[in-house]
Amino acid sequence: MRPTAKDLAEAAGVSLATIDRVLNERPNVSPKAAKKVAEAIERIGFIRNPAAVALARNKTYRFRFVLPTSGDQYLTELIARVSEAKDVLRAESTEVEVVRIPMIDPHHVAKYLTAIDHCSVDGVAVMAPESPQVRDALVRLVERDVKVVQFLSGQERLESADYVGVDNFAAGATAGKIAGRFLGAQAGKIMIVAETMMALDSIQRRLGFDSIINTQFPHLESLPSLETYADEKRADLIIQRTLQHNPDTVGVYVLSSEARVPLTAVWNAQGSRPLTVVAHERTPFSEQALMDERIDAVIAQDPGHAVRSALRIMRARSDHRELLASQERIRIEVLLKENL
Amino acid sequence: MRPTAKDLAEAAGVSLATIDRVLNERPNVSPKAAKKVAEAIERIGFIRNPAAVALARNKTYRFRFVLPTSGDQYLTELIARVSEAKDVLRAESTEVEVVRIPMIDPHHVAKYLTAIDHCSVDGVAVMAPESPQVRDALVRLVERDVKVVQFLSGQERLESADYVGVDNFAAGATAGKIAGRFLGAQAGKIMIVAETMMALDSIQRRLGFDSIINTQFPHLESLPSLETYADEKRADLIIQRTLQHNPDTVGVYVLSSEARVPLTAVWNAQGSRPLTVVAHERTPFSEQALMDERIDAVIAQDPGHAVRSALRIMRARSDHRELLASQERIRIEVLLKENL
């Protein structure tokens, strides 16, 4: 039979009340008693019954995803995955909500985050671009004992918060390797398109991409990054112009999570030239384009996994539990038509 | 406040005892009462508290992984992942054990499986090659109400059991696509090596691989499958002979989970010819070889994910719970040096 707290009290030679004080880190425990309990825990192999803990605490966990208002298919997918998790977690007294706020103005984001307190929310997963104000706001959130997860976003990583997402330099390097190897002996230029190069993740992907192209594929050349600002007309214009000026373009790399606008522009402008195309993130658009062989490879991070991981992390932090690190690492996936 | 069973009883106009009978599918419930309860559940949004259920049931779950005695690094990795999960699950009254049995003799495997009963084990995850005896034994296990998971193995899929693992045809196709695209314009032959072609997964991978090579890369030719039987000397011999007879070999595809023996043989025999190499599964060996650029790509399925998925499935089946299908699909991963 598995030892209970009562057994532990007996083994440690203290009362149940003291066991309770030790296990729940309550005040007024002498070092001597704490040591006796710790030893007894080791000796009899005591493990708290999580079900009993959850039942007795009878606590409701409240977690919040803070996502941008802007965004296309990838964001939609993310929100769908959150809804899915919400249904599952309802059984476990865990409320999950999504709040979308405009990320253009860092002050506004910071203000929103600052208004959150420990009473209304246990944990927040934030997807916001890098800015000192937002970073400060996150640090202050942590100080107010709200569990913070930096979620799939191009911010400086905080020490005091968890990060969920891939290493974007490595993701860019992976894209570079795929593009380079798929192009084989073909020489020429690679067009690089992003929504904006303000985001840290775009910068890191670009750096990773270039690091591979420059060292391993010297016959290829990455063009300067084009920025669409998620504007279709602007995308059409600058992409068409770039393709005209660079008739020796052999490939396209879309840095952003949303590839629909830039790639539609590319296909409008490309004429009949076959280009090797690498993009990021699995969306209905990129999936279809892979099937149609208009995209050669997609570098992706599983949004479902990311959402569940963020929730597991916030939950574990709330309970002061350890978590299985290997389960929380988000993989850089390479998607082809064949392994969708 | 979240509704409890008591609230449900009130809402349905029945007693707690009847609620209990309905929720736990006990006998002696009139259709009328069952309907009243079902409606009330919908109406007030009742959800059983899993923590309370677990506590009240106070059940210990016993799951078993049945793995081959033979095997190299991938099997070691799998077992390590099981141990990891074991530690985590101990808190949740779940015992996990690994049993390794020789898979050469299907009768022996079947006999072992037949000896398992519902009293000693709640669920079994079996990694065994295809054979009618084993299949029968699995079916009978299911009939005895043991939850069965077909685990990463080349068996015919049972309807009555769950399967954890990738679609091996698609995995082979992915390998084919990567090999074909990485070879680019190069023409020549691809050597294909397996431990044995008796296993269904090897056959399916081969079919998937060929389907891509034959249709999309007509300048490449897959050689007949070599079988090493996990024997180093035999591997050295047949691989050397094949490379001599086929001086126009440009690539190697290792079908099996364990690539160490065949690839060591290839590198012993290859001279200075640079070959494009695609293998399966991430192991210390394949990881190092990717880093050293002696393997170009590895097609993998995450063993940690597979183990956790099998455990989640067995647990959910034991509790008659639904599970989140999207979380249980094992991805066909493409590993390069850059996204390790």
Place this chain on the structure above:
DNA sequence: CAAGTTTTGAGGTGCGCACCTCAAATTTTG
């Protein structure tokens, strides 16, 4: 309609722990 069968309700117990109170024992301090 009586005897049998099925269905229902009332009530209790226990799962393992968190959280609370209050008094007693022990240690610290002036």
Place this chain on the structure above:
DNA sequence: CAAAATTTGAGGTGCGCACCTCAAAACTTG
């Protein structure tokens, strides 16, 4: 050494449900 502060123990309650018993009520059958 007395007063104050700290530490400890005993005991209780409740979390939401499973599982059990027994009697009462509601149906079914001949």
